[in-house]
Amino acid sequence: MSATSSTATERDYYLEIYDFLHEFLVEDINFYLSLLHPDQGSVLELGCGTCRVLHPLWEAGIDITGLDISGGMLEIAAGKIPGTCELVQADMRNYDLDRRFSSVIIPFNTFLYMYTAGDRQQCLECAFRHLQPGGLMVIDVFNPDYILKARLPSILHHEMTKFRRDTNAVFSYFSSYVAAGGLLYWHQFFEEIDALSACTKHYRMMKLKYLPEPELRDACQAAGFHVEKVLGWYDGRPASDASNNLIFVLRKPGSTNDF
Secondary structure (H helix, E strand, C coil): CCCCCHHHCCCHHHHHHHHCCCCCCCCCHHHHHHHHHHHHHHEEECCCCCCHHHHHHHCCCHHHHHHHEEEEHHHHHHHCCCCCCCCCCEEEEEECCCCCCEEEECCCCHHCCCCCHHHHHHHHHHHCCCCEEEEEEEEECHHHHHHHHHHCCCCCCCEEEEEEEECCCCEEEEEEEEEEEEEEEEEEEEEEEEECCCCCHHHHHEECCCCCCHHHHHHHHCCCEEEEEEEECCCEECCCCCCEEEEEEECCCCCCCCC
């Protein structure tokens, strides 16, 4: 799911590099492939973006629908998959797909774009309504307690440097954040150096909610979910203070299949 950028040009650039920027991230895909199977019913992904997660699930034969508020990201996604996979442009806080799903997933920090308690409650309650009784929901966010200890604010971090074949340039990504008012303001700096040593720079500010485990747990329970597990990583280890992630495995009350 996309965040707000400073200008249309910067938004377009972020769409251009999104898949390249996240191509290292495959462990969550394997996690979802181990959790969801074609014979377990239909899946809804909220904040599907360019279908980084959705595409391999669809290729595995899973009946999956993608929803995102960004038309630009969905346009990229539609170029990857045929029309047999439904993609919906909508706000994840308020949509009506006129069907229920066996599972709903919100991968890779997308839920952190729900900045207020009201946003989060609307999102969770809408997902709850779209789940079958006994349905599964998974929310994956970073663990803010770990991040704030591992990465001090206001310090520039070098995230990556690698070659972009499509632009024939060396791509570098740096970031820094400021924590204020329960939000993390993540400053992203991108630069590309081409074969003639010309450097092109782009900037984007990403705003994410600081959401500790107890606060997310309370929100999920208030929406009617049973919290089955909170994992700390995609290999299934339990969450702890030292966990990089908080992966909530939730269940809508009803006929259940154990996770």
